[in-house]
Amino acid sequence: MRLGVITIGQTPRIDLTPELEALLPGVELIERGVLDGCDDVEIAGFAPEPGDHVLTTRLADGGSAIIGERTVMERLPAIIARLEQETDAILLACTGAFPEMDSKKPFFVPDRIIAHAVAAAAPSGSRVGIVSPLAEQREDALRKFQGVLGEGREVLVAASSPYTGTEAELRAASRELAESGARLIALDCFGYTAAMRAAVADETGLPVVVARSVAARIAAEALGAGA
Numbered sequence: 001m002r003l004g005v006i007t008i009g010q011t012p013r014i015d016l017t018p019e020l021e022a023l024l025p026g027v028e029l030i031e032r033g034v035l036d037g038c039d040d041v042e043i044a045g046f047a048p049e050p051g052d053h054v055l056t057t058r059l060a061d062g063g064s065a066i067i068g069e070r071t072v073m074e075r076l077p078a079i080i081a082r083l084e085q086e087t088d089a090i091l092l093a094c095t096g097a098f099p100e101m102d103s104k105k106p107f108f109v110p111d112r113i114i115a116h117a118v119a120a121a122a123p124s125g126s127r128v129g130i131v132s133p134l135a136e137q138r139e140d141a142l143r144k145f146q147g148v149l150g151e152g153r154e155v156l157v158a159a160s161s162p163y164t165g166t167e168a169e170l171r172a173a174s175r176e177l178a179e180s181g182a183r184l185i186a187l188d189c190f191g192y193t194a195a196m197r198a199a200v201a202d203e204t205g206l207p208v209v210v211a212r213s214v215a216a217r218i219a220a221e222a223l224g225a226g227a
Contacts, residue, residue: 001027001223004083004090004105007190008034008072009057009065016058016093016212019194023216024225030087034075035059035067046071054136055096056163058191064163066134069096077101091219093190095211097144106222110190110215115148117214118186121207127154129177129185131170131192131200133161141188156180162191170196171203178204187211 003024007013011031020029035043035057048054048068056066072094080103083090089106092098097111122128128149132141138157145155158173174185185200186209197210219225 001089001225002030002087003027003219003223004030004032004087005093006032006034006076006079006083006090007057007093008055008067008096010035010038010060012060013058013093015193016190019212020091020216023213024220024223027220027223027225030083032079032083033060034072034079035065043067053096053140054134055094056133056161056189056191057094058163064161069098072096073098080107089219089223091215093212095188095190097140108215108219108222110211111144113215113218114186114188114209114211115144118145118184118209119148119150121209122149122153122184125152126183127156127181129174129180129182129206130155130157131173131177131185131187132157132159133163133165133189133191135159145186145188156182162187162189162193162196167196167199171199174200174203178206182206184209190215 011033043065046067052068052070084104091108095110130141141157142155156177158176160170160173184207190212192210197208201208
């Protein structure tokens, strides 16, 4: 089986693919990046415009970029179409709230996967903590998770970037959520790693849901990986 993995940044994603490979035994990963082949000047031109959804991603040199959803949506359909010719399924390695996209192959969208996973795991009537990369993403995170969780559970949001932040900042953000009454924490970006999950769990003692591992496990189930 071959799984196309689309990052909204650049490939190779050496921070991501080793963890995905461990979760998807027997599946060959084919990476493609929305910003592949783009130089710094081009990437700077992809900054969010007024009213655009704000996204952040990793670049091939280990740096990061903040871009707008509009740019991603202009380039994504062609990448999906090409990957459909090469793979059995496609995973979008981003938790942004993108519009519906046409795909002839199974298409795993972490935005919806993590929201429903959190809804399934969060205790009734509880507060749920969400860690997003950027403070500018707070309203998008509230809208996404509150829309699935419903009025019976409250969503709290704190920010710490998996690309530019430190472990101390991640711990502080998660501690803030725990002290505000969160009973479960979700790391809402594909950049958060297993090591980051461990740091949050250690800091708070709470259950932690990570976007990349939840989405990868759903893909593994659908593809029969390791079965």
